[in-house]
Amino acid sequence: MPFYTSIQINATTTAYFWHITEDVTSLFRAVSLKDTSLFRLEGMKSKEHQxxxxxxxxxxxxxxxxxxxLTYTETGKPVLNDGKNISISHSHKFSCICISNQIMGIDIEILKEKTLKIAPRFLEMKHLENLSEVEKIMKATIIWGVKESIFKIKNEVGISFPEHIFEDEFCxxxxxxxxxxxxxxxxxxFNFHFYKVEDYIFVCVFSNN
Ligand SMILES: CC(C)(COP(=O)(O)OP(=O)(O)OC[C@H]1O[C@@H](n2cnc3c(N)ncnc32)[C@H](O)[C@@H]1OP(=O)(O)O)[C@@H](O)C(=O)NCCC(=O)NCCS
Structure with missing residues (x-):
């Protein structure tokens, strides 16, 4: 299946989702790539990444x-040539991009138990109290996505998820x-919005500054 859906997050911000069911060859034939992108594609080790x-x-x-x-800064941050902001994320069967007039970062993550196992390393465990196992996985995945997205916005070396980024309490x-x-x-x-898309969590974070 090709284009999956879009989510209008606010007046100038839309996220677009591709549900990947095609093989590499079909996708490759359908896009036009500049040389630097061809070079990157050839260097990718896994078909999933490609x-x-x-x-x-x-x-x-x-x-x-x-x-x-689309170009990239030296640190890998994507930049659109018309001045709009773009953020990009992929996870297994989904790729998504978000385009906005505001500064934002996005993350899509598949729901998996492993995220809950490593939760003590990146979130305040009191935020998972009184939840079912399934809800804990969802909340841990949201918080992980928020921290990845803030990292994408700031793009600065030295930011630690547990030591520098603090999520407020939410349901x-x-x-x-x-x-x-x-x-x-x-x-x-920062403020963030989160959505469940199939078995994935999608997060969009905006800078309040
Ligand atoms: C850069 C990073 C945020 C990417 O996140 P990810 O979950 O691995 O991958 P995603 O699919 O969500 O995002 C990848 C996209 O992020 C974008 N990206 C890469 N580096 C970026 C940067 N420095 N700033 C903003 N966006 C960046 C790119 O568009 C990339 O996709 P593309 O190269 O195909 O265009 C991640 O690799 C990273 O370095 N995170 C910080 C890790 C960390 O501090 N962990 C501490 C845990 S306690």
């Missing part, structure tokens, strides 16, 4: 952009919440 990368280009084409409109029914980054003697505030 498919995720190509599915991002399918999404760009689906909404009127193409691979030539799964809230669909949104806030978090803070305490780093380099400053406190920055």
């Amino acid at each position: 498919k995720g990368f190509l599915a991002v280009r399918m999404l760009l084409q689906h909404i009127g952009y193409n691979d030539y409109d 799964l029914s809230d669909k949104k919440c806030s978090a803070e980054l305490h780093f380099n003697n400053t406190i920055e505030k």
